[in-house]
Amino acid sequence: MTSTGGSPVRVGVFGLLGSGNLGNDGSLEAVLGYLRAEHPDAVVDALCGGPEVVTARYGIPATRLHWNRGEYRTASRAGAVAAKGLGKLVDVARTASWVRRHEVVIVPGMGVLEATLPLRPWGFPYSLFLLCASGRVFGTRVALVGVGAGPIGDRPTRALVRWSARLAAYRSYRDDQSRDAMRAMGVDTGRDEVHPDLAFALSAPQASTPSDAPGTVCVGVMDFHGGNDDRARAEEIHRRYLDGTTRFVRALVEDGRPVRLLTGDACDATVVAAILEAVDSPLVTAAETASLADLMKETAAADTVVATRYHNLVCALKAGTPTLALSYAAKSDALMARMGLAAYCHPAREVDADRLLAQFRELEKRSAELRRTLTERNLTATHQLRAHLAALTKALFPGATGTRTHTLTSRKAP
Incomplete structure (x- = not known):
């Protein structure tokens, strides 16, 4: 040109x-x-x-x-x-x-x-x-x-x-x-x-074919302290987010589910380390990702994804994997609605592990239907x-x- x-x-x-x-x-x-x-x-x-x-x-x-x-x-x-x-x-x-x-x-x-x-x-x-x-x-x-x-x-x-x-x-x-x-x-x-x-x-990798046995859940975490207007309570928001996410991961492990922790920025490593230490289970591992292609491979191989960062969600949805958003901004809600999963958003500022687990189980019940929806979207x-x-x-x-x-x-x- x-x-x-x-x-x-x-x-x-x-x-x-x-x-x-x-x-x-x-x-x-x-x-x-x-x-x-x-x-x-x-x-x-x-x-x-x-x-x-x-x-x-x-x-x-x-x-x-x-x-x-x-x-x-x-x-x-x-x-x-x-x-x-x-x-x-x-x-x-x-x-x-x-x-x-x-x-x-x-x-x-x-x-x-x-x-x-x-x-x-x-x-x-x-x-x-x-x-x-x-x-x-x-x-x-x-x-x-x-x-x-x-x-x-x-x-x-x-x-x-x-x-x-x-x-x-x-x-x-x-x-x-x-x-x-x-x-x-x-x-x-x-x-x-x-x-x-x-x-x-x-480009997205080929999504895995779900088996009858429950498989891996990818949990995308974030060093989340709220937004620009939340500076006064940033530490409180972070504690609630980390506590709720950790409790959710522990509940998955108690059900025998392998959990793969994902990040989207270098600063998220501190949250991964905190969850690994708190849950202390061989079922919980951390992925090493250097690109969105790596993230897509991880999410394509999973049964289900629960994620916070916007582009963790994009990768999971692009890979066609049923996804639940820990939403911290309107952009996440809009993305989930565009892809037909508006019902599966949970507030990142107020993570309630019990309610999140109920949403997760409902998402998995509709897995086959939602995979077809994602293919179309x-x-x-x-x-x-x-x-x-x-x-x-x-x-x-x-x-x-x-x-x-x-x-x-x-x-x-x-």
Whole structure:
């Protein structure tokens, strides 16, 4: 693919990529698969949180998102505070310089317009604003593709998110609630599309054939402390979540069920360790997953999945495995409803092990029926993503030549 000037189109990808969050990296993988299939001549690089990981895993050049390497560490000493302040100024020039070198910049998926987890305005919201403002200044088309959004109480964070969305050249969302949230913030969403999460474009392994004997249950855990507005009771929320989840796992073990613990971010390892110690049973093991493909393999081999992280749910549903969500945000409820499992959501802030176990048993009774439902919903998601990615090509590469007609192949980027 070439630009109107005859040179290859330069495409950047932006976000907290390569930083340990498997969902973020899965969204990147889906977008790289799309670019390599439909725009193979594009020159692609990244501005991201973990450049070494992105380059090693995906084979594209990558630049560190922040000049200050301690950006996401708590700063208590005067020197660390000064370095953060200086870093904010330096990042203005670094981001602008990077954006200027591209015709298109894609922010692939991720909850970049929400604050469902603790978030400071001068962290990623500030970085996203710099990106979108730079795009407007230099004429680079910045696209927020399949992103998540939600109501934001903190005024500075809300202002940065709102202006980022307004300055972007293209927006699409992974659910209706996200689009509604941006409309409520004053963003004109009249031309914005909604489509399934980008991770549904990734290839999924063949689901296992359930046997008559009860099999493995995958339990996806999270280092959960509530959202941005829950800081005052974050520890209480975490204790209740951990206690309820541990009691649920112990009940499964008492029924003789093997349990496989899953994570979605490096920080979740502390919760895995706590559950392993508390339950202390050979029936409970922890999976080592480095990608959404690994997560899909684990969930495809299970009888049932109970999970907290959004992309743990995506992987299980994409694999066609009956799933129960420990829901911590509207995005999880919306995902479960889209896939026909709206009845199987349980609040992550108030995990009641007894009620969760009752929901789990009801889910397993309907396993065969729900597997058929998931097969149908996954086909629908594939068709919707195919249409969306075709529209994305028209919106982002209007002057390009030599592009192919898009067909979604659910391939994994190398």
